Amino acid sequence: MRTGLYFDGCNLRDLASKYGTPLYVVSKSIIKDRCREIRRGFLDRYANSRAYYAGKAFLTIAICRLIKKEGLGLDVVSGGELHLALKADFPTANIVLHGNNKLRQEIEMAIDRGVGRIVVDWEGELDLINEIASSKGRRASVLLRVTPEVEALTHKYIQTGHRGSKFGIPLERVPCLAEKSLSMEHIALKGLHFHLGSQIEDHRPYVQAIDVVTELMANLESDKGFILEELDIGGGFGIGTYGDASSKPLSYFVDPVMERLRARCSAFGLPLPSVAIEPGRWIVGEAGITLYTIGAIKEIAGSTTYISVDGGMADNPRPALYGAKYDAEVVGKEGLPKDRIVTVAGRCCESGDILIENLSVPGDVKPGDLLAVFNTGAYNYSMASNYNMLPKPAVVFVENGKDFLAVERETYDDLLAKQRSICDD
Structure with a gap:
C-alpha cells in the first residue's frame, strides 16, 4: 500500500498541498484487508465467534460506517464514543460498552438504546446496572471483566491483566459476583471478559489467561451451577512499529487460544463458549x-x-x-x-x-x-x-x-x- 511518494495510490505531496499539515492519512484498503482477515481467520473458522473493533484506537463517523459495512461489532468506552456510533447508525445490538468507571448517564444511554453487552468492571456497577434496567423495564446483558493476573510483556502503562490493574474484578471475587448477578431480575449474565493490555506481540500470555479463566469457569459450573455462554478475550494484538517490522497474522494470536480453550473445556467437561475478540490497533495501526x-x-x-x-x-x-x-x-x-x-x-x-x-x-x-x-x-x-x-x-x-x-x-x-x-x- 506504501510505495515511495504514494500511499494507497495517493501522492503524499499532493495530499499535503491540498489539505495542509500536520495531516492524518488513513488507508481504507488496509482496514478492509484487516477486517476480511478477521472474517476468514476467525469468524468463518470458529462457530459462534464475534469480533468487535476497539473504537478507542481511532473513532470517527467514517470509520464506524466502514467497520459496520465489513460486518464487525464495535467496542466503546464512553458516552461520547457511543454517541458517535449512534450518529453513524451503528447497530446497537453489536456494540459492547466498556469502562472502569461508567457514569450513570452512560449506562442509561446504553440501556435505552439497546446496547448488546455491558462489561461490568467493579462490584458496585452491577447494582447500578440492575437499578437502571429495572427502572426502565429492561434486562441488561452483561459480562464480568476478570483480572486474570497475567502480565503481558508490554509497557507497564498499557498492561491491564495484572493483579494491580485498575481494570477488572479480582479473581477471588468473581464467584460471589456471578452468584449475585444470577439472582438479579434485570441482569442477564452472559459470561466473562478479560483484556491483557496493548501492543502485545506474543500469544503466550493469552494462552496463560485461558488456563486461568477456564479453571474459573469450571468452578462456577460446579459451585454455582453457572455455565457461561460467552468468553471475550479482548484485544491488544501488537503491530510492527518501525523499520521493516510488520504485524503478525491474526492466526498467530487466535489459533493457539482456541486450541487451548477447546482442550481445557474438554478436560473440565464444559461446553465450548462463544468467543469474542476486540482488536483495535491491529486493524487500523x-x-x-x-x-x-x-x-x-x-x-x-x-x-x-x-x-x-x-x-x-x-x-x-x-x-x-x-x-x-x-x-x-x-x-x-x-x-x-x-x-x-x-x-x-x-x-x-x-x-x-x-x-x-x-x-x-x-x-x-x-x-x-x-x-x-x-x-x-x-x-x-x-x-x-x-x-x-x-x-x-x-x-x-x-x-x-x-x-x-x-x-x-x-x-x-x-x-x-x-x-x-x-x-x-
Whole structure:
C-alpha cells in the first residue's frame, strides 16, 4: 500500500498541498484487508465467534460506517464514543460498552438504546446496572471483566491483566459476583471478559489467561451451577512499529487460544463458549500515516541534530507517554543515502516533545521537506489534544488513488468556540 511518494495510490505531496499539515492519512484498503482477515481467520473458522473493533484506537463517523459495512461489532468506552456510533447508525445490538468507571448517564444511554453487552468492571456497577434496567423495564446483558493476573510483556502503562490493574474484578471475587448477578431480575449474565493490555506481540500470555479463566469457569459450573455462554478475550494484538517490522497474522494470536480453550473445556467437561475478540490497533495501526512539514533544523556540535516538525505531542502523545517507537521517511527522498542521524522534535513547549530519536535521513534534509511518520493509525487522532492551543489536524481517507476528507482541520476559532468572556468589575 506504501510505495515511495504514494500511499494507497495517493501522492503524499499532493495530499499535503491540498489539505495542509500536520495531516492524518488513513488507508481504507488496509482496514478492509484487516477486517476480511478477521472474517476468514476467525469468524468463518470458529462457530459462534464475534469480533468487535476497539473504537478507542481511532473513532470517527467514517470509520464506524466502514467497520459496520465489513460486518464487525464495535467496542466503546464512553458516552461520547457511543454517541458517535449512534450518529453513524451503528447497530446497537453489536456494540459492547466498556469502562472502569461508567457514569450513570452512560449506562442509561446504553440501556435505552439497546446496547448488546455491558462489561461490568467493579462490584458496585452491577447494582447500578440492575437499578437502571429495572427502572426502565429492561434486562441488561452483561459480562464480568476478570483480572486474570497475567502480565503481558508490554509497557507497564498499557498492561491491564495484572493483579494491580485498575481494570477488572479480582479473581477471588468473581464467584460471589456471578452468584449475585444470577439472582438479579434485570441482569442477564452472559459470561466473562478479560483484556491483557496493548501492543502485545506474543500469544503466550493469552494462552496463560485461558488456563486461568477456564479453571474459573469450571468452578462456577460446579459451585454455582453457572455455565457461561460467552468468553471475550479482548484485544491488544501488537503491530510492527518501525523499520521493516510488520504485524503478525491474526492466526498467530487466535489459533493457539482456541486450541487451548477447546482442550481445557474438554478436560473440565464444559461446553465450548462463544468467543469474542476486540482488536483495535491491529486493524487500523498500519493503516495510518501522519504527514508533517519540517521547519527548524538545529545541529548542536557534539550532541544532537534536531529536525522540528509542525506537529508533535499534541497530535501524537504516545512517545512522550510511554516511549512508543515510530519510523519515518523524508517524502520524495526515499532512495537517497541516509547519512544523517537526527531527532525529530515536535513544536510543543515541552522538552519531552520528541517523536523519533536516532532517525536516519538523507544529508540534504531541509526546512519545507515533507516527513511521513508511519503506523500512526491507532491512538494518534484519538489521543490528540489542543495543548499550546494547537488545532487538531484533519483526517483524510484514501483508497485506490482517491481521497476524501473525513474530519476537518480545526481552526483557531474552533478552539475558542466554547469559551465565554467574564467582564471585570
